[in-house]
Amino acid sequence: MKIKGKAWKFGDDINTDAIIPARYLISTDPQFLAAHCMEDADPEFPEKVKAGDIIVAGKNFGCGSSREHAPVAIKGARVSCVIAHSFARIFYRNAFNMGLPILESPEAAAAIATGDEIEVDLDRGLIINHSRQQTYTAQQVPPFMQQLLQAGGLMNYVQRQVADANKRAER
């Protein structure tokens, strides 16, 4: 699985209230949430972000509340991937469950700047910075987690498995 996009750089401890402020948690609609994604960290972000862009941040990205609206808002904004020095525990789990690719790479988080053209190879755990001719390593995403991401999240993934099992049972 490969991803290409332009980087948007944020700092340390970007919390879920910054990713999607609680005042917007009156809806579960990805488009509504996307319109306010990262608003309290950068009010213009929802306007500026383009499909496929990549969020790059420092340590403890996604700290704070357990709201799944955070990865949903990011996905809704058509961000293709989040790269950070580290992720807060609940966000890490929620991101995979919602089908949002995320990568931990202190090296990439330190080197990448806003505007850099980034390519991510999830199979090999590689992050290529075309603007700076640099390559960084990240934790590899194991095949079953990639399938989960490609399915669009845990529930789709489970649903497919159930459907496959049912088909096999019918044969």
Added chain:
Amino acid sequence: MSMTISEKILAAHAGRSELRPGELLEVTVDFALGNDITAPFAIEAFRQAGAKKVFDHERIALIPDHFTPNKDIASAMQVKAIREFAAEQNLTHYYEVGRMGIEHVLLPEQGLVLPGDVVIGADSHTCTYGALGAFATGVGSTDLAAAMMTGKIWFRVPHSIKFVFRGKLRTWVGGKDLILYTIGQIGVDGAHYGAMEFTGEVIDALPMSDRFSMSNMAIEAGAKVGIIAPDAITEQFVKERAKRSYQFYKSDADALYEHTYEWDVSGLEPMVALPHSPENVQPVTELPRIPIHQVVIGSCTNGRLEDLEQAAKILKGKKVAPGVRCVIIPATQQIYRQALKGGLLEIFIDAEAAVSTPTCGPCLGGHMGILAAGERAVATTNRNFVGRMGHPESEVYLSNPAVAAASAVAGYITHPDGI
């Protein structure tokens, strides 16, 4: 093999005699919960997966507490969806406005979460129940949906970090100050993924309400749980309330910890977390004169009866300063009634504070006290991130209830002795 309390509870729920930090395992869930913000997603996922029945209709609580009483049409629609799901699934523990409370105060009060339990909740402050000696942690809505279907969840066994609090606390210093001090020392990711374990003679002497405040904010240090070994004080709290059997676990004397912090807190002053991070902590005595516009006393951190009693001690016979709004929110209906019978509500109203029905409301900038641009609040809540209580250009200072009440009277942030 020697184990910590967290490891023992997980092992017991995985049918294992021993385990090590870092292992992945599937455990049975004793209790699961969601609220009006997180449950709608969980219900969508539940239906999407084709599930028909929850694993146990007595082991799941759905509690509309964040934007309730419904603040607008959208929040009313969210609660309606939960209400209908609860009825369809015949859930025993659905709590309607008028009978409800803030989830993390309500469930221990009702004896629904107990020592030795594994509890998961689609709310990050689910870690509050660690104060009872339970392994309790916040998860996302999809994980809640899976647990509602199967009664199980997978975990990575966290490493444990031990905190030993020595000495004797000063007047007006309690659990909130201890946890703010701790977060100030280790930072907002200082316990990343770990199990914080609070011990020492200070914890041994601490009432349950203060223990809940401490465990509640373990998430603010990035922890998975914030656990306290149950003792006679825990027993006193649960024995009258428990609706089912429970078990006390304790760490072995030679259990392994990734790190041990040991602090003498005898000289600790009431602590305040400055904007915009819970780790940005200073003793109240070292702050300059910071004028405020609002005070909020309540939340899953500090909305218990003991918290209101602290506030009442300060507010009795006094008035909230001109130009300051003071909003006081008892965390459950039972606490509201106790505050009424104990004369606390009259003290608050005489002081010209506003008393609200139970709600999370202002803590997360939902309703019942939203800040305008440039406004500053002292709150007994748990987070002071940018925009947490309203406008992105507003500010929240976190404190204990006595400091919050004293600041309401003074009109600026102050030690309770300062008024």
